[in-house]
Amino acid sequence: MKAIIQDLSYNQIKELVASYGQPAFRAKQLYEGLTQGKDISQISTLPAALKSRLLEDFEDCAIKIIETFESADGTKKFLFELADGNIIEGVLMSYKYGNTQCVSTQVGCRMGCKFCASTLNGRIRDLSSGEILSQILKVNAAYGGTKEKRAVTNVVLMGSGEPFDNYGNVVEFLKNLTAAEGLNISARNISLSTCGLVDKMYAFADDGIPLNLTVSLHATTDEERARTMPIANKWSIAQILQACDNYFAKTGRRYIFEYSLIEGENCDRRHAEDLISLLKGRPCHVNLIRLNEVKERTLKATDEQSAYRFLGLLEKGGLSATLRRQMGADIGGACGQLRASYIDSSRK
Ligand code: SAH
Numbered sequence: 513m514k515a516i517i518q519d520l521s522y523n524q525i526k527e528l529v530a531s532y533g534q535p536a537f538r539a540k541q542l543y544e545g546l547t548q549g550k551d552i553s554q555i556s557t558l559p560a561a562l563k564s565r566l567l568e569d570f571e572d573c574a575i576k577i578i579e580t581f582e583s584a585d586g587t588k589k590f591l592f593e594l595a596d597g598n599i600i601e602g603v604l605m606s607y608k609y610g611n612t613q614c615v616s617t618q619v620g621c622r623m624g625c626k627f628c629a630s631t632l633n634g635r636i637r638d639l640s641s642g643e644i645l646s647q648i649l650k651v652n653a654a655y656g657g658t659k660e661k662r663a664v665t666n667v668v669l670m671g672s673g674e675p676f677d678n679y680g681n682v683v684e685f686l687k688n689l690t691a692a693e694g695l696n697i698s699a700r701n702i703s704l705s706t707c708g709l710v711d712k713m714y715a716f717a718d719d720g721i722p723l724n725l726t727v728s729l730h731a732t733t734d735e736e737r738a739r740t741m742p743i744a745n746k747w748s749i750a751q752i753l754q755a756c757d758n759y760f761a762k763t764g765r766r767y768i769f770e771y772s773l774i775e776g777e778n779c780d781r782r783h784a785e786d787l788i789s790l791l792k793g794r795p796c797h798v799n800l801i802r803l804n805e806v807k808e809r810t811l812k813a814t815d816e817q818s819a820y821r822f823l824g825l826l827e828k829g830g831l832s833a834t835l836r837r838q839m840g841a842d843i844g845g846a847c848g849q850l851r852a853s854y855i856d857s858s859r860k
Pocket residue numbers: 623625627628629669670671673674675705706707708726727728729770772801802803804805806846847
């Protein structure tokens with residue numbers, strides 16, 4: 513596989529074009545074309561000779577949408593093919609305030625969470641920053657978005673992969689996504705979810721990107737957490753909370769916990785009480801999700817009524833909490849489900 517041109521920042525594109533002995537305005541045309549979601553060969557403002565020079569060094573197409581599924585609720589789910597043939601997936605959800613795209617950061621995942629479909633076959637490879645960015649460039653373009661009027665207004669790093677297990681590429685991606693010359697999406701409109709790689713949470717606070725930092729908690733004690741999340745054997749909940757407080761101190765952004773309600777596992781009254789004593793008074797929000805049942809896994813979702821009861825307990829205890837509306841359940845909404853079923857069906 514050749515290099516991915518979307519890995520480059522605007523400054524790096526300028527240096528590249530200069531190194532080819534081309535005038536500076538070509539860099540602007542090239543960067544604009546890429547920001548519009550075009551492949552190199554599709555950028556009509558560039559002369560043919562420059563395009564063939566670029567194609568010696570770079571893949572023409574970093575990523576392409578190979579299938580789109582539409583849910584009855586308007587949620588769209590995509591299968592993307594990378595230049596090396598690997599398959600990843602993404603989602604676009606419509607809300608009153610705009611459209612949120614969920615992107616993948618790795619092909620597969622090696623974190624091993626028991627409820628998650630992304631990790632079933634482990635991690636195949638990291639995505640480069642340009643491969644993460646191109647998911648958004650392609651979807652924005654597919655829905656008629658431009659740089660000025662984006663079809664994708666918000667981004668969540670909640671697809672397949674653990675963003676902090678691909679730290680360098682993810683930070684580079686965030687810089688390029690928020691760059692004024694590019695799509696220019698504000699960090700406030702970006703959420704990054706981690707299963708809690710505490711050392712990287714500290715590094716990220718030092719990098720100072722003020723986005724919505726989200727941590728997958730899913731349990732209230734380290735022992736119980738380790739039953740579904742192997743990462744709990746490495747970092748404790750206490751260490752996670754300290755790292756979150758450090759992020760708040762450095763960026764001024766409150767943080768969010770995701771808590772997927774699993775029947776018989778983590779949603780009794782005692783768990784609500786635990787959460788209240790862990791989180792009360794902290795600058796945080798709790799996002800409850802009813803488990804999306806994955807066919808390869810045995811864990812079961814709580815029913816809706818119990819989910820609302822759990823939410824009520826948290827609110828009564830003084831926490832800021834919401835129960836996330838389930839979207840796209842009819843099209844394989846949960847992380848990694850679509851890719852898993854695609855790979856399954858192409859094996860048959
Ligand atoms: N690796 C990151 C990014 C994944 S984000 C992380 O662990 O945070 C996706 C969120 O959905 C995480 O909170 C993850 O734990 C959760 N999740 C994964 N599979 C799920 C499922 N089947 N049902 C409900 N939530 C799930």
